[in-house]
Amino acid sequence: MATVIDGKAVAADVLATIKAASQRLTAETGVVPGIAVVIVGHDPASQVYVASKGKKAKECGFNSIEHALPSETTEKELVALVEKLNADPAVHGILVQLPLPDHIDSGSIIQTIAPEKDVDGFHFINVGKLGTGELDTAFVPCTPAGSMLLIERALGRDLSGLTAVVVGRSNIVGKPIANLLLNANATVTIAHSRTKDLPALCRSADILVAAVGRPEMIKGDWVKPGATVIDVGINRIAGGDGRARLVGDVAYAEAEARAGAITPVPGGVGPMTIALLMANTLTSARRAAGQTPPPL
Ligand SMILES: Nc1nc2c(c(=O)[nH]1)N[C@@H](CN(C=O)c1ccc(C(=O)N[C@@H](CCC(=O)O)C(=O)O)cc1)CN2
Secondary structure (H helix, E strand, O other): OOEEOOHHHHHHHHHHHHHHHHHHHHHHHOOOOEEEEEEEOOOHHHHHHHHHHHHHHHHOOOEEEEEEEOOOOOHHHHHHHHHHHHOOOOOOEEEEOOOOOOOOOHHHHHHHOOHHHOOOOOOHHHHHHHHOOOOOOOOOOHHHHHHHHHHHHHHOOOOOOOEEEEEOOOOOOHHHHHHHHHHOOOEEEEEOOOOOOHHHHHHOOOEEEEOOOOOOOEOHHHOOOOOEEEEOOOEEEEOOOOOEEEEOOEOHHHHHOOOOEEOOOOOOHHHHHHHHHHHHHHHHHHHHOOOOOOOO
């Protein structure tokens, strides 16, 4: 049986480190890290995530300001709010919760956020810095960065000689994780819906990252015995009793029987997302205070 990678415990560990570092920053410089979280509309899951971000920010000693806007908010109004937050020196991190309502172009909103406050790491400047390995001044997207920390805990920082297959090529998860794995010296393949013989490719991977958003698509016999499996999927499906339950992109029970280490859903990558958002916000505040914090 695989070692189960406890993302909740690792996230708690990361958050405790951030809280201590935030207290030190405030004591030494008077700077209190500030994060502005913007949500538009009433998506129930988004509301839960935003509330959790506010709570964790406060626990870390940050100022957290939530801007909850109605569904009818126009793109122009949202741009105006982001520009106001860009100009506010007390705000070190700006996060616009996704998804946004259909009438708002998320791409334009993300590009409006000042890159030095883009704690989600979605702005083209931060994407480019990750792509070129300029990690000292970049913000790395939170879910990929959290996934990498879990991989590091399982396998160490240097992945030389290991093969990694990332299933999924999204801009906010698949591609950044692939870049991070490459920076850690893994030999990386990105697979997607047009990949030929996906099961065989997955079976070749020492590190298998599933980020497709399709419930339990990756079967147990797609996993190389002893591999490290990172499941980024969070899918809500109807359980046997008719109630919704969460599953990942990996058929967990089958995969656990073959993997060396595996993240569960829930309790794996998910909790790391919010912990890394706090890490990015602290990094931003430290940079604003003239410090040069090392990458986490
Ligand atoms: N601006 C952003 N929007 C969204 C992001 C993001 O990183 N930035 N990611 C997701 C949602 N998300 C954070 O915003 C997020 C998703 C899941 C979890 C989490 O802890 N999941 C738990 C299960 C929770 C549940 O019961 O639903 C787990 O996996 O254990 C945290 C944050 C989309 N939008």
